[in-house]
Amino acid sequence: MHMNQHTPSNGRRILLRAGTAVCALLAGLSLTATTLTEANASKVHNFLGTNATQIVNDGDENEDTTYFASEFDSWEDAYNNALDTNQDIQEEGSVLVENNGALPLASGARVSMFSRSSTDIVYGGTGSGSIDESTVVDLKTAMESAGFSINQTLYDFYDGQEGYTRTTSDVAEVPVSEFTSEVEASYADYSDAAIVVISRTGGEGDDLDADTAYLNLQDSERELLDYVQQRFDTVVVLVNSSNAMSLDWLDDYGVDACLWIGGPGQSGLTAVAEMLNGTRTPSGKFTDTYAADSLSSPAMQNFGDYTYTNATTQASDGASMSDTVYDLLTDSSGNVTEIANAKNYVVYAEGIYVGYAYYETRYEDSVLGQGNADGDAGTFASSSSWDYDEEVNYAFGYGQSYTTFEQTLDSVDFDGDKATVTVTVTNTGDTYSGKDVVEVYAQAPYIEGGLEKASVQLCGYDKTEELAPGESETLTIDVDLRDIASYDSENEEAYVLDEGTYYLAIGSDAHNALNNILAAKGMTTADGMDEDGDADKTATTELDYTVYDTDENSGNAIENRFEDADLNYYQDDTVTYLSRSDWQGTWPESYDSVEATDEMIADLENNYTANEAETTEITYGADNGLNIATMRDADYDDEAWDQLLDQMTLEEQVELVQNGASQTAAVESIAFPGSVDADGPAGLGSSTGRRYYLEDINDKDSATTTSAVGYNSSVVIASTWSRDMARQRGEAIGEDGLWTNTQGWWGPGANTHRTPYGGRNFEYYSEDSFLGGTIGAEDIAGAQSKGLRSFVKHFAVNDQELNRHGLSTFANEQSLRQIYLKQFEYVVKDGGTLSLMSSFNRIGVKWAGGDAALCTDLLRDEWGFVGSVETDFNFHATDGYMNVRSGLRGGTDQWLAMGESGLIDFVKEDADLAAEVREACHRILYSISRSSAINGIGSSGRIVKTTVWWQWLLYGMTGVTGVLTLAQLGLLGYGTVRDERRREAHITVAPTAQ
Structure with a gap:
């Protein structure tokens, strides 16, 4: 038999099959994308700036639902105000370190700018505190706008360099050997001054490199300064670092003037240039001690990588x-x-002796000849025994001006544990106007063997208005001696003022104030002081023994909360804390060989025991007619909150708690449309998640291409020593929130500069808890006055970035209370922050967010906080150490998490957990009800869900690809049948052979 087959092209069949496969793949991808985006719709809306919920108000059409309003008529006005605020902060926060008359420079001066950093300024920090550099004013632009002529040849040389990438361990300076003959010839026309920029960077997740002494001057920088000194008569240095550098080299290289500028933010360099030409006058003061060797603090002896x-x-x-x-x-x-x-772990063996509390106290003891203060322990820069002048370059609170000031202590009126200090400040210069800071320090009596105490402690400050030459201003500063009480964990479990003589002194910085106190004690340079003090700037009072065992805010008892944060709790007599009774014998050793005991391991596990009882006692889904806006004036304990919470479904409560990734989730049952929460401490314009302005504040889809302003680093803000400036910064960020449709701000940071090497020092204010806390309180109050809910971070003891995930931080209760928690106490009580962000680390061996002693006993019971606590970023809310069940038990309310936490299943099986979820919702919604997130919601407001463009796009894509797939399948099936019929029709049978 012979078959004669006539079949269609195999190529056509292959094409049909391929087309079908492609369409099916696209349909599957579209369906998957639709399913995933719908499951995470709130995150997608947040990222794209869309909103699928609308508020419909059925009540009085004249009801005013704008609870927080902008003071500006357009985003341009708000934006320009933010830029102006940034520049004003830069002027008042920049510290004039040295000046032999070189500054200000002559108008129109022709200058050469040196260092790779002159074309690559550190504007802030990395990570959440970074700045959108596409919007910044660079140094060259700022200088030219201020009238300077810039050496373009030199600038182009640096700007064109490749392969020099600055890190937290390498300054990446271009060697002087790379200068071309053309570059060197260019100096002649731009020789009025050399401006050398010395920069250091820091950021989230990475501390600065102490092994390379990164904050000391590097060899490549020494070569550059030596090179410049030989070629220019006038050398000006700009220190572009938020971390306290060693500045012992300024005299070595003939530097005529030095201006510390920190992280200038988006527009701060405009003010820097105007300070260089004399249009503005710097008036900042250091918020940290600047040691001659950046490694010399006792805390540096236990900073870094330690493993059990x-x-x-x-x-x-x-x-x-x-x-x-x-x-x-x-x-x-x-x-x-x-x-x-x-x-990983770290031991805070320095106790309370952080920053100037160490350097100044050891200085006084060396003058008084007590405590072995002049021994060689802790000697880093001294030629023999410990010497303050060799160890410290610039004291906490130090800063010069283009003019001079005289301060007189007019009076100090004591009234119990309160004091009123009156000071007159006079501009004694002849040429320049300027502002001055009055700094008030206290000294409590130290009893050897008793409570550890610093020799001076900042307890008050204020800043003058702009004073013309010869002009005076009298400032009145209220001092609460409770602010200098010491925490007694051994006996009273409370704050204590010992009986004895208390000193209050003013001074140009902490060291000057201490010398004034020593002068009041009758001491002079003959006794070992480095300069004579002024006893007329000191006042004294005698106080009886006083115990503060009740919180002045809540009225609740003060008691020990953190005994298990001390490594000695688990291992007796392991840690010897630094004591001024014996500086030599208690200088911290490095605790690099700690073994985790069985008890520590058990506490590290943080196991959760469930109450396996049904949750039927909790009401869900009630119809009580309330919404979130009706609660805006309700006290936290108002019974109406129970009625509101009863309206929520179980699913809504769980979603509100577990999904805090850049948002607070919408709750339909109470007409809450959700909120947008944005990083970071430099404002809402950080490059990690910047927000964009609205052309029309009432039109959420009218975003422009201009991101919100990135502000100066927090150190610069604190360096203003101006509560007014801090409040203005907060208000400006609050306006940014209104104009970018942002209701929550993950900032500011309130941790401590425990060492100069902390990676996030740029986003924290100071080594001093009083200064940092009071500046932070104003920053927060300003933002929240505009409806921007502040999430102060990182609560608590997040003072190094290395190993921050799960790091066990061991410290005694006195240092925790006085150094590391005090700034948070001020922002809670005085700033009224509505929210806090907890930290990755552990307090002792317990995760901060799951530590009831921290987030419940201290924060809520003792301090009286009624807002919400959110975690830092967390993917593993189910099984990680930041797990949702232990966190809720400890006092955390919301998880900055991606993905499901398994919480809804836990809640259905655990009555206690269900109650904790409900209370967490209470705290979250209370804080929300005080924010601009309720703008537009009337007393009868309800939510109407809508479908936005990206949802229609996905639905359309799914539908189209689905139809195409079906069509392709049809064509493929039809073609197959047709081919089979054609094949059968063309079969022929050959005749049988004869």
Whole structure:
């Protein structure tokens, strides 16, 4: 038999099959994308600036629902105000370190700008505090706008350099050997001054490199300064670092003037240039001690990478933030326990002696000849025994001006533990106007063997208005001696003022004030002082023994909360804390060989015990006729909150708690459309998640291409020593919130500059808790006055970035109370912050967000805080160390998490957890009700859901690709049948052979 086949082209069939496969793939992708985006719709809306919920108000059409209004008529006005505020902060926060008359420079001066940093300024920090550099004013533009002529040849040389990338361990300075003959010839026309920019960077997730002494001057910089000194008569240095550098080299290289500018933010360099030409006058004061050697503080002896001797890492050390690293800890019986992020620790053996509390106290003791203060322990820059003048370049609170001032202490009126200090400030210069800061320091009596106390402690400050030459202003500063009380964890479990003589002194900085106190004690340079003080700037009073065992804000009892944060709680007599009774014998050793005990391992596990009872006692889905806006004036304990919470479904409560990723989730049952929450401490214009202005404040889809302003680093803000400037900054960010449709601000930062090397020092204010806390309180109050809810971070003791995920921080209760928690106490009580962001680290061995002693006993019960606490970024809310159940139990309310936490299943099986979720919603919604998130919601407001463009696009894509797939399948099927029929029709049978 012979078959004669005539079939269609195989190529056509292949094309049909391929087309069908492609369409099916696209349909599957579209369906998957639609499903995933719908499941995470709130995050997509937040990212794209869209909103699928609308508020419909059925009540009085004349009801005013704008609870927080802008004072500006357009975003341009708000934007320009923010830029102006940034520049004013830069002027009042820049510190004139040295000046032999070189500054200000002559109008129209022709200058050469040196260093790679002159074309690559550090505007802020990395991570959440970074600045959108596409919007910044660079140094060259600022200088030319101020009338200077810039050496373009030199500028182009630096700007064109490749391969020099600045890091937290390498300044990446271009060697002087790289200068071309053309560059060197260019100096002749631009020789009025050389401006050398010295920069240091820092950022989230990475501390500065102490092993390379990164904050000391590097060899390449020394070569550059030596080179410049030989070629220019006038050398001006700009210190572009938010971390306290060693500045012992200024005299070595003939530097004529030095201006510290910190992180100038988006427009701060405009003010810097105007200070260089004399249009503006710097009036900042240092918020940190500037040591001759950046490694010399006692805290640096225990800063960095420490691992329990019985711990190993199971996962990769290079795991990303989204990964939970599980560590293996071996107990005394040889049993191995797997715990998330548990292998690292650090010991704060310096106790309360952080920053100037160390340097100034040791100075006084060396003058008085007590406590072995002049021994060699802790000697880094001294030629022999410890010497203050060799160890410290510039004291806390130091700063010069283009003019001079005289301060007179007019009176100090004591009334119990309150004091009123009156000071007259006079501009004694002949040429320049300027502002001056009055700094008030206290000294409490130190009893050897008693409570540790710093020799001076800042307790009050104020800043004058602009004073013309010869002009005076009298300032009145209220001092609460409770602010200098010491925490007694051994006996009173309370704050204590010992009986004895108390000194109040004014001074141009902490060291000058201490010398004034020593002068009042009858001491002179003959007794070892480095300069004579002025006893007329000091007042004294005698106080009886006083115990503060009740919080002045809440009226609740003060008691020990953190005994287990001290490593000695687990291991007796392991840590010797630095004491001024014996500087030599108690100088901190490095605690680099700590073994986690069985009890520590058990506490590190942080296991949760569920109450396996049904949740039927909680009401869900009631119809009580309330919404979130009706609660805006309700006290936290108003019974109406129970009625509002009863309206929520279980699913809504769980979503509100578990989904805080750049938002607070919408709650339909109470007409809450959700809020947008944005990073970071430099404002809403950070490059990690910047927000864009609205052309029309009432039209959420009218965003422009201009991002919100990135502000000066927090150190610069604190360096203004101006509550008014801090409030203005907060108000400007609050306006940014109104004009960018942002209702929550993940900022500012209120942690402590424990060492100069902290990676996030740029976003924290100071080494001093009083200055940082009071500046932060005004910053927050300003933002919240505009309806921008502040999430102050990172609560608490997040003072280093290395190993921050799960790091066990060990400290005694006195230092925790007085140094690391005090700034948060001020922002809670005085700033009225509505929210806090907890930290990645552990307090002792307990995760901060799950530590009831921190987030409940201290924060809420003692301080009286009634807002909400949110976690820092967290992917593993189910099984990681920041898990949702232990966090809710400890006092955390909301998870900055991506993905599901498993919370809804836990709640259905755990009555206690269900109650904790409900109370967490109470706290979140209370804080929301005080923010601009309720703008537009009337007393009868309700939510109407809509479908926005990207949802229609996905629905359309899914539909079209689905239809195309079906069509392709039809064509393929039809073609197959047709081909089969054609094949059968063309079969022929050959005749049988004869």
